[in-house]
Amino acid sequence: MLAYLPHRIKHRDIAAELDITLNTLRTHLASIYRKLGVTDRDDAATRATETGLL
Numbered sequence: 001m002l003a004y005l006p007h008r009i010k011h012r013d014i015a016a017e018l019d020i021t022l023n024t025l026r027t028h029l030a031s032i033y034r035k036l037g038v039t040d041r042d043d044a045a046t047r048a049t050e051t052g053l054l
Helices: 011-018 022-036 041-050
Strands: none
Touching: 011 022, 022 041
């Protein structure tokens, strides 16, 4: 799921590609944001890149 963060793909499209519900995607994203210590997708992509996760 981290690989989708830097791209401007809509959440519903990511969920469809991963074959999960939009709510499940949002739950996973919230967990990722919390673990990275950020509040949005752009900051998460930046932090993930800085830490070598992407």
